[in-house]
Amino acid sequence: MNAAVAMSHCNVCWEPLQGQANIAACGHLFCDSHAETALDAAEGCPLCGGQMSHTTLKVVPVEPADSALESALLGLNPDAIAQAAHKAVEWWGKQTELTYQEFMRRASASHAQREQRYKAKLAEVHDAYKKASPQSEAQREATQR
Numbered sequence: 001m002n003a004a005v006a007m008s009h010c011n012v013c014w015e016p017l018q019g020q021a022n023i024a025a026c027g028h029l030f031c032d033s034h035a036e037t038a039l040d041a042a043e044g045c046p047l048c049g050g051q052m053s054h055t056t057l058k059v060v061p062v063e064p065a066d067s068a069l070e071s072a073l074l075g076l077n078p079d080a081i082a083q084a085a086h087k088a089v090e091w092w093g094k095q096t097e098l099t100y101q102e103f104m105r106r107a108s109a110s111h112a113q114r115e116q117r118y119k120a121k122l123a124e125v126h127d128a129y130k131k132a133s134p135q136s137e138a139q140r141e142a143t144q145r
């Protein structure tokens with residue numbers, strides 16, 4: 001298996017990318033539909049406001065052929081290769097961080113949601129109990145005295 005786009009989730013909808021990835025000049029990553037929406041809106045990157053245009057948008061296949069990968073840097077001098085590699089590794093680090101942050105945000109949001117549901121259920125059960133057995137509560141209070 002190969003996947004040149006390591007972090008293959010759109011930075012807007014966080015859906016896994018299909019077919020191709022669109023990388024803006026700022027480094028943000030988009031699915032086809034969100035890249036198109038952003039380009040149509042012409043308001044720059046929806047995440048950071050960075051410049052976004054058809055000419056600066058880098059479109060890469062999510063799973064390029066091995067042969068394409070092997071020859072991707074052919075013809076470049078070592079300085080250019082090193083620079084490109086450095087930039088690519090840096091990009092990968094930023095995407096990893098962004099993806100991690102998003103998944104942490106989702107995890108804590110769903111945790112808060114569960115806690116809220118649990119508390120609501122508990123209050124519901126307590127109310128139902130109070131309504132169903134006003135006497136037994138009164139009795140218990142009486143026996144406690």
Ligand SMILES: [Zn+2]
Nearest residue numbers: 010013031034
């Ligand atoms: Zn998207």
Ligand SMILES: [Zn+2]
Nearest residue numbers: 026028045048
């Ligand atoms: Zn951006």
